[in-house]
Amino acid sequence: MTAATEATAVSAPDTVVGRSTVGALARAEIRYTARNPVLWLGVAASGLVAWWLATDGTFTGGKPVTDGYALWEWLVAPLALAAFLVGNWAALRERPSTTAELFTNTPARRWDRTLALLLAAVVPAVLGFLLIAGQWVAVVARGGVELGTGRWTSTFTPTPLELLGAPLGVACAFVSGVALARLVRSRAVGAVVGFVGWMIVWVTFWLWLTAPFGVFAVSRSSLVTAEIGTDPSAAEIARWAAVDPADGFNDQYVGGIRDLGVYGLHLVYVVGLVLVLAGVALARSGRDRRTRPVLLAGLVLVAVAVGVQFLVHEGARAWLGLM
Amino acid sequence: MSSPSTGWPALLAATGPVLPWGAVAAAGGAALAVTALPAVLPPEGDGVVLVLAVLVLASGCAVAGEDPAAREAGVAPVPVRRRLLARLLLVLPVSGAALAGMAGVAALAGTGPGSWLVPLWAAVSAIATAVGVAAQRSTPDVPGPVAAVVVLGGGLVLVATLPASVVGLPPWDSAVERVGWALVASALLLLAATRDPGARR
Amino acid sequence: MTSPVTLAGVGKRFRGTTALDHVTLDLPRGVTGLLGPNGAGKTTLLRIVATALSPDAGSVQVLGADPADPAGRLAIRRRLGYLPQESGAYAGFTAFAFVDYVAVLKEMTDRAARHAEVRRVLEVVGLGDRMHSRIRTLSGGMRRRVGLAQALLGRPDLLVLDEPTVGLDPEQRLRFREVLTGLGTDTTVLLSTHLTEDVAALCPRVVVLDRGRVLFEGATADLSRLADGRVWDADAADPLAAVSWRTAEGRFRNVGSPPPGADLVPAGPEHGYLLLTSVPTAEEMAS
Incomplete structure (x- = not known):
């Protein structure tokens, strides 16, 4: 009838459950995650932000380079908080010792349950993708992004690559919720720590426009900015897609341009971060030889992405300078 | 044994050990850490960082809404509101001390806390506590800080999202009015959420 | 064997x-x-x-x-099927969803067969009409039965x-x-x-x-036999008894070494058990 009833060979050489069990567990976790009302509250709040960004001309109304397109992924900030909480809660469902004991006696181990839950990150990621895809459609319908104000402006269409950052950032939030749950077995403490992390990563978005923090951003746009002096030459200005003249906030001209290479490295960094966090969650869920490759792959990706960004992007090396 | 025989010292002594102090400590520590961030961050967000720190600190106050022994103590002679007050009397001084620490750290970091710090803390803590109590009453398995984080995070996004034409409407276009509205809404929520479950509706 | x-x-x-x-x-x-x-x-x-x-x-x-x-x-x-002393089922899940989750943990990966098995065990424990209720809304006895249902999964x-x-x-x-x-x-x-x-x-x-x-360790009947001829009723707690308690009829039941001519009553496993273990006082038993 089932694998459980068919399995009668007590001398079975295997020590872990098969992929089909982990797959079934992942499908169950995906179902539970997709039904979580907190996640949908996050979607609704993100929808509200998307509506605001689409209607107040953030991307299409011509804003200073550090104010408009820099907010490209900000619409998924509420979804990221919801994803963190949902991941943290789901990982702590088995917090009561009685529940943990009940599950201890099943063939699937805590490691398998954690892996299945991590795979459920696909749910908030897909929702994040749909939200940013909606924003992309709205922006393209209005003629594309208008970057900069005044004399030196440009208009362009966001690339499909720029649809990946938001879902990756949301998935990272979900996975970090699971990882934190495996480190701190308290939903209350998890919520407080997650709140702080969310505010630093998502709410204080200006932080991630400066070096060296921008290299470590979980969410950012493909926009690269730099202060180009108080009286930049025409050749210098021509290097940038848009330039803001000096004003009361900044005594230097600020240039901005889309750099998909740096953005691609940023995406690699976030993938690496997701893998590192997943590796931490798995390592804290019991021994399994598959944990190490996940952790190593994540660390390598993070190191490569961070290192290459510092190498290729001059602005990344200027302490507290725009990047 | 009637409630008058359970004096405040005994009630506070009994309440202290059951409170989830870990969350209060985490909130206080995190708020202090956030307050210190401007020392290493670009100066653009100095003012906002302190607001965020107050929000974090307030989320810790929501543990006062949790009543781990609600099922058993719900029919005890000491009423719900008296028990809540006991928890608040224990949590708020700790949170207040953390707020004083934040003010000191902010001064050291050169970001100088404004006079709005205490009213903001009072208003946001009131909201967090009321949300924590309401969550405990409606869904006992949801910790207070979790509910508070959802509401405060949502509020933060809302405040940042609402057009100036809405935020600037006369009933709430000053700090005093906003604090007042927050306290009134919290009080109403607290009154509703701390009704005696045995009382006739 | x-x-x-x-x-x-x-x-x-x-x-x-x-x-x-x-x-x-x-x-x-x-x-x-x-x-x-x-x-x-x-x-x-x-x-x-x-x-x-x-x-x-x-x-x-x-x-x-x-x-x-x-x-x-x-x-x-x-x-193996295991029912811990306190089952600790997810309060926010329905009975069906929780047992289904445990079924997945027990490697039941065929969805249709698994759902059929989950329905079977919930029917067996008498929760067929409440399987889609959230566990937090079930009574203590029903929650116990949810725990029992998950233990019965897969005919262990x-x-x-x-x-x-x-x-x-x-x-x-x-x-x-x-x-x-x-x-x-x-x-x-x-x-x-x-x-x-x-x-x-x-x-x-x-x-x-x-x-x-x-x-x-042995047959239950043998446990009863340990107390054969060692259980008697009397009007008072007998000092010779290892344990005595007041019955609903107001007399005292004694287990131990009966005096000659005692009013012996048939022994059951509880009497054998009481003879074996250290037992509470008669007052505690009566209360």
């Missing part, structure tokens, strides 16, 4: 307290009851058999496998049940007895209980545990 569960010299200590003291047991197929006062070591013994705990000393064989070995542990868990070869009848109403207790007696002779069931009537009704064999040691 070897026993499905064998313990040899098993010991377990928790911070200086001896929970099990060189326990040696052979549990045959069928239902075995585990009796003992609070703190006797029943739950520790059940957890060791259920692979939830490893012993400090001695060896354990369950269904022919060694739980100390990872592969053996997995092999045992594939054929070994069922380890820690006080399964706690919280069940009399009708449900009867139904539970039917479920266990309907499992067939190939299933091994080890259940702990404080209720000697459950043991009398369900368990052909019984183990009496006290302070971590096995005081009795």
Whole structure:
């Protein structure tokens, strides 16, 4: 009838459950995650932000380079908080010792349950993708992004690559919720720590426009900015897609341009971060030889992405300078 | 044994050990850490960082809404509101001390806390506590800080999202009015959420 | 033929307290009851058999496998149903969703077959009409039955049940007895209980545990026989009795060494059990 009833060979050489069990567990976790009302509250709040960004001309109304397109992924900030909480809660469902004991006696181990839950990150990621895809459609319908104000402006269409950052950032939030749950077995403490992390990563978005923090951003746009002096030459200005003249906030001209290479490295960094966090969650869920490759792959990706960004992007090396 | 025989010292002594102090400590520590961030961050967000720190600190106050022994103590002679007050009397001084620490750290970091710090803390803590109590009453398995984080995070996004034409409407276009509205809404929520479950509706 | 569960010299200590003291047991197929006062070591013994705990000393064989070995542990868990003392089901899940989740953990990956099995076990425990209710809305007895349902998933070869009848109403207790007696002779069931009537009704064999040691192991009828001719009623608590208590009729029932001409009454397993274990005072028993 089932694998459980068919399995009668007590001398079975295997020590872990098969992929089909982990797959079934992942499908169950995906179902539970997709039904979580907190996640949908996050979607609704993100929808509200998307509506605001689409209607107040953030991307299409011509804003200073550090104010408009820099907010490209900000619409998924509420979804990221919801994803963190949902991941943290789901990982702590088995917090009561009685529940943990009940599950201890099943063939699937805590490691398998954690892996299945991590795979459920696909749910908030897909929702994040749909939200940013909606924003992309709205922006393209209005003629594309208008970057900069005044004399030196440009208009362009966001690339499909720029649809990946938001879902990756949301998935990272979900996975970090699971990882934190495996480190701190308290939903209350998890919520407080997650709140702080969310505010630093998502709410204080200006932080991630400066070096060296921008290299470590979980969410950012493909926009690269730099202060180009108080009286930049025409050749210098021509290097940038848009330039803001000096004003009361900044005594230097600020240039901005889309750099998909740096953005691609940023995406690699976030993938690496997701893998590192997943590796931490798995390592804290019991021994399994598959944990190490996940952790190593994540660390390598993070190191490569961070290192290459510092190498290729001059602005990344200027302490507290725009990047 | 009637409630008058359970004096405040005994009630506070009994309440202290059951409170989830870990969350209060985490909130206080995190708020202090956030307050210190401007020392290493670009100066653009100095003012906002302190607001965020107050929000974090307030989320810790929501543990006062949790009543781990609600099922058993719900029919005890000491009423719900008296028990809540006991928890608040224990949590708020700790949170207040953390707020004083934040003010000191902010001064050291050169970001100088404004006079709005205490009213903001009072208003946001009131909201967090009321949300924590309401969550405990409606869904006992949801910790207070979790509910508070959802509401405060949502509020933060809302405040940042609402057009100036809405935020600037006369009933709430000053700090005093906003604090007042927050306290009134919290009080109403607290009154509703701390009704005696045995009382006739 | 070897026993499905064998313990040899098993010991377990928790911070200086001896929970099990060189326990040696052979549990045959069928239902075995585990009796003992609070703190006797029943739950520790059940957890060791259920692979939830490893012993400090001695060896354990369950269904022919060694739980100390990872592969053996997995092999045992594939054929095990376990009901802990407190089930700890997810309160926010429906009964169906929770049992379905445990079914996935038990490697039931075929969705249709799994759902059919989940429905079957929920019907067996009498929750067919409440399977889509959230667990937090169920009564204590119903939650216990959800725990029992997950233990029955996949018709396990070994069922380890820690006080399964706690919280069940009399009708449900009867139904539970039917479920266990309907499992067939190939299933091994080890259940702990404080209720000697459950043991009398369900368990052909019984183990009496006290302070971590096995005081009795054998047929339930033999446990009753220990007290044959040693139970009598009198108008007062007899000083010769090991234990006495006031009955509903107002007389005193005594268990111990009866005086000549005593008004003897038939012995049951509870009398044998009381003779074996250290027992509370008559006043405590009466209260």
